[in-house]
Amino acid sequence: MTVRPLLAVTMGEPAGIGGEIVLKAWAGRRETGVPPFFVIDDPVRLGDLAARLGLAVPVRAVAEAEDAAAVCDAALPVLPQALAAPVVPGRPDPANGPAVVASIDRAVGLARAGRAAAVVTCPIQKSALYAAGFRHPGHTEYLAHLAGMDEEPVMMLAGADLRVVPVTIHVSLRRAAESLTTAAIVHCGRVTAAALARDFGILAPRLAVAALNPHAGEGGAMGREDIEVVAPAVAALKASGIDAVGPLPADTMFHAAARARYDAALCMYHDQALIPVKTLAFDSGVNVTLGLPFVRTSPDHGTALDIAGTGRADATSLEAAMRMAGAMAAMRGRRA
Structure with a gap:
């Protein structure tokens, strides 16, 4: 009998809330409907954390990913990943950076080999990884590197009522306007359309497709970017057979009636995308990387060092990321 692969969940920053929300996701799995999963982490650390937080979560180390299926109903399966230094909640130690990266490497390797259904990443603390010698801007770029991709993957933030894709991401507003190109918008649109169909x-x-400027630039009175950069991208997407409309004034794109007319919104800069999705799904938003040869999702929040170790972390976004990863993996399986 073939055992269906489970989700592979990464360690994330051990001094953050990743361990706590993983424990809570396992504890509430029957009520929240998360698919079976295992985590790549230090089982002793997770067992100690569960005891300290008063969480009734038995932790069991497994030797291989395939062993997790027989364990996950009775205990949280943990594929052991040793840490180099003791973990102090709220205080990341660069000495543990290699273990954090190794957890990601192993999860991706298992997913690419068909031994994990998908990768769900707990939040990382980039400053600690940089101090340990990590040379990638973040999770997304590193996953693209592991996949050997020539093209940039695309970040989608998704909630129950809205999916958004920022074309420019972690740059200043000035830099976003200066760096926005027709080619970048077209790339995001094509990757997004393909992923919506496949996954x-x-x-x-x-x-x-959102306009960059207020009122879509008012015919050039508020800037010509929407005429010279965004509109040609929409035309190119349409010419390739994609149902795209825009540039649309962003202030009228996100009310309920407008959202019913599209499946995803391409946004020109970070806050244009994240403000509406976090307003609608602050606790349940999911970060999805589109265009990878494997499914990857993540909770739409950071490491929350300020509350790490207190028991106050909310697992809702991780649970949503797990459910979405499971659904996406199943969709890919049906289309394989």
């Missing part, structure tokens, strides 16, 4: 079962995806 979400939306066979004819509809994309709404």
Whole structure:
């Protein structure tokens, strides 16, 4: 009998809330409907953390990913990943950076080999990884490196009522306007449309493309970027057979009636995308990396060092990321 692969969950920053939300996700798995999963982490650390937080979560080390299926109903399966230094909540130690990266490497390797259904990453603390010698801007870029991709993957933030894709991400507003290109918008649109079809079962995806400027630039009175950069991208997407509309004034794109007219919104800068999705799904938003040869999701929040170790972390976003990863992996499986 073939055992269906489980989700592989990464360690994330051990001094953050990743361990706590993993424990809580396992404890509440029957009520929240998360798919079976295992985590790549230090089982002693997780067992001690569960005891300290008063969480009734038995932790069991497994030798291989395939062993987790027989364990996950009775205990949290942990594929051991040793840490170099003791973990102090709220105080990341660069000495543990290599273990954090190794957890990601192993999860991706298992997913690419078909031994894990998908990768769900707990939040990392980039400053600690940089201090340990990590040379990638973040999770997304590192996952693309591991996949050997020539093209940039695309970040989507998704909630129950809205999916958004920022074309420019972690740059200043000035830099976002200066760096925005037609080619970048087209790339995001094509990757998004393909992923909506492959991973979400939306066979004819509809994309709404936001304008950069207020009122879509008022015919050039508020800037010509929407005429010279955004509109040509929309035309190129349409010419390639994608149902895209825009540039649309962003202030009227996100109310309920407008959202019903598209499956994902392409946004020109970080806050244009994240403010609406976090307003609608602050606790349950999911970060999805589109365009990878494996499924990867993540909770849409950071390491929350300020509350690490207190028992106050909310697992809702991780649980949503797990459910979405499971659904995406199943969709890919049906189309394989």
